[in-house]
């Protein structure tokens with residue numbers, strides 16, 4: 001029996017993964033990852049790194065981050081505590097949804113994760129204090145390949161649900177996309 005319900009989104013390759021906890025009188029066991037089950041959803045190869053973020057204040061925004069080739073990465077983003085409004089932006093050159101974004105709520109309660117394909121930027125806004133996310137990365141953190149899109153990028157017009165708060169100095173300083181930006185060649 002599959003422990004995940006996989007649902008496509010309007011962005012090709014971006015999949016919503018709903019975990020299916022096995023509950024009993026003691027509580028529940030929830031599978032967070034399965035290479036075999038998630039291969040069909042687009043996860044290929046080993047997990048290179050796992051990160052955990054704790055964000056203290058509601059309304060905080062982190063993002064919009066991605067890694068360029070050769071460290072372009074898939075990410076599986078899960079919420080372990082609290083809730084986020086999670087955003088993915090398609091930056092893939094030639095994609096039919098280039099520069100379109102998709103957002104959904106990830107929370108400990110709804111057991112929903114996003115499997116984000118390479119070439120997409122990721123960000124989120126916390127909807128509760130003390131929100132914790134777990135990230136599975138298919139490539140190692142490679143500072144020389146790190147890149148980002150500004151959370152207030154006019155070409156995206158992301159409709160953040162709350163006022164943007166606690167943006168890091170680094171995230172506040174990301175430059176805007178040039179009009180001629182054609183995306184990332186993967």
Ligand SMILES: Cc1cn([C@H]2C[C@H](O)[C@@H](COP(=O)(O)OP(=O)(O)O[C@H]3O[C@H](C)C(=O)[C@H](O)[C@H]3O)O2)c(=O)[nH]c1=O
Nearest residue numbers: 049051053062063064065122123124135140141168170
């Ligand atoms: C991403 C990353 C960062 N770092 C170091 C670099 C900095 O010294 C410190 C904080 O990095 P940053 O401000 O980029 O972290 P976040 O803004 O929380 O980025 C996170 O939130 C956004 C929404 C994401 O999608 C990123 O993948 C995710 O890591 O951790 C590491 O050591 N390993 C890593 O994989």
